Amino acid sequence: MSAKQETKSLILDIAESAVLAKGFEATSIEEIAAAAEISRSGFFYHFKDKNELARAMIERYIENEDKLYNDLFDRARQLHDDPLHAMLIGLKLLAELLDDMPNGHPGCVIASTTYQDRLFDAGVRELNRQAILGWRKRFRGMFEEIAEAHPLRVEVNMDALGDMVSSVVEGGLVLERALGEPRTVSSQIMHLRTYIRLLFLG
Amino acid sequence: MSAKQETKSLILDIAESAVLAKGFEATSIEEIAAAAEISRSGFFYHFKDKNELARAMIERYIENEDKLYNDLFDRARQLHDDPLHAMLIGLKLLAELLDDMPNGHPGCVIASTTYQDRLFDAGVRELNRQAILGWRKRFRGMFEEIAEAHPLRVEVNMDALGDMVSSVVEGGLVLERALGEPRTVSSQIMHLRTYIRLLFLG
DNA sequence: TGTCAACTGGACTCGCGGTACACTTAGGAG
DNA sequence: CTCCTAAGTGTACCGCGAGTCCAGTTGACA
Known part of the structure; x- marks a missing residue:
């Protein structure tokens, strides 16, 4: 798996557990990025929104x-x-x-x-x-x-x-x-x- | 029913259908208040948050x-x-x-x-x-x-x-x-x- | 006439989504 | 050794919605 795919997959893991824990809206991009140890900009590099x-x-x-x-x-x-x-x-x-x-x-x-x-x-x-x-x-x-x-x-x-x-x-x-x-x-x-x-x- | 109870009940009606239609977070206080024909301040008079x-x-x-x-x-x-x-x-x-x-x-x-x-x-x-x-x-x-x-x-x-x-x-x-x-x-x-x-x- | 309940209006703070864009850094190709 | 690209970083900015504060209004009723 490429570095890109790895990060994307990591973001999805983090997002899924957070979304199930508290809902989609309550999960901020900020916190997903932080958990994945990338910046907000980094997140938007992988997902446009x-x-x-x-x-x-x-x-x-x-x-x-x-x-x-x-x-x-x-x-x-x-x-x-x-x-x-x-x-x-x-x-x-x-x-x-x-x-x-x-x-x-x-x-x-x-x-x-x-x-x-x-x-x-x-x-x-x-x-x-x-x-x-x-x-x-x-x-x-x-x-x-x-x-x-x-x-x-x-x-x-x-x-x-x-x-x-x-x-x-x-x-x-x-x-x-x-x-x-x-x-x-x-x-x-x-x-x-x-x-x-x-x-x-x- | 007092005026207060009537407004409260109206707000709850509006909120319930909006929440079921699109989720709690996606329903803004602004739009609930508008539908109930009161101001945002009016809403907060009835519910503190x-x-x-x-x-x-x-x-x-x-x-x-x-x-x-x-x-x-x-x-x-x-x-x-x-x-x-x-x-x-x-x-x-x-x-x-x-x-x-x-x-x-x-x-x-x-x-x-x-x-x-x-x-x-x-x-x-x-x-x-x-x-x-x-x-x-x-x-x-x-x-x-x-x-x-x-x-x-x-x-x-x-x-x-x-x-x-x-x-x-x-x-x-x-x-x-x-x-x-x-x-x-x-x-x-x-x-x-x-x-x-x-x-x-x- | 004054009081109170049920509001209105406006100004402000914060956090979040989203955009824009210049810059960095590691790794491979030539 | 250099240049290029992928995968980011950092900063500044906009608009929206929640929530706070507070001064003022309006109608009913004592």
Whole structure:
């Protein structure tokens, strides 16, 4: 990685944790620059404004989450041939992963920005939308595969079922942050897991 | 209501919709005052700073939500004696109520502030915490009553089940905002409803 | 007539985002 | 050895919004 890429990546690390801790607006460029041990001018050399920082942050966050989901559910599939059981294993792995974070999950960059909408340009908003739609597609696909092996007896909205994974994670994170209780998200995921089991196995 | 209370309430109305539309930091006192047709000084006559505005906003929001839940589940209980069916009816009523909002639910003030934590003092954070804990207690109590009539065959974390109502609403709202799709929350609530049904009726 | 509640208006300080631009410094190419 | 470029630094400046201070106004009511 070039020096430029290293600094940029360092800025993004610092920005992400600061933004999740106190919000985007409350995080000053001054403090990001100081933490990265560069000057304010140095910051503007890498990002023309805060919007560009936000966009880069979100892009990186989505890539990381996608990679995490890929690894996790690939691993789950290696552990069990049946798509339903692979999903149940994947959700358990996800819950464990979240439990292993000592101070709880830091929060979701997307949720953080959706509640500060107008600060960001249309590009940032579209990025968020595409990320959520991507996860819907991913999980909907998995649930459809499951439904082939384990026919659903209850009629359900499959798009909404796909969304439910993101929704439970996002909702759990809001509660976890508000409560300051570290295992809140993982408990919610375990309930989702029970739901999936009941839905396809009865 | 006194003139003072009227103005205060007007300011809170304006502030709430602006904050949900674009975030707390992005909402200036200037614009709130202008919309309320008072001066900046007038605003500071009612609230000593933005923190006090946030606190009042959240307090009012929690009161309103509590009242909404009370009305809704009382009504549901009038419609059915069995606590499980009352819960299912209540969730359906909640979903319908959310669907009837033309532009989707405006979002949750609590979620909005939890993602902008450090801006607010400890009092505001504690207020958020107590609200979520209050809802946990409310729904946990309802689920325990249900479990007496319909014994659970699956072992579940009852605190987390109580939290699940708030979690599904919060998560759904994040997705609804990010996607711009109005019926997202209500679909998620319908999935929660299916889960409750499967959990207690099999 | 005086008092008080609910304001208005203006001046000021600070911190932050953002712009502009001249200058520096380390490392590689010629 | 020199020149060039990438990756910065430092300084000055603008405008905006939060928050403070304070003197003055206006309408209702005792």
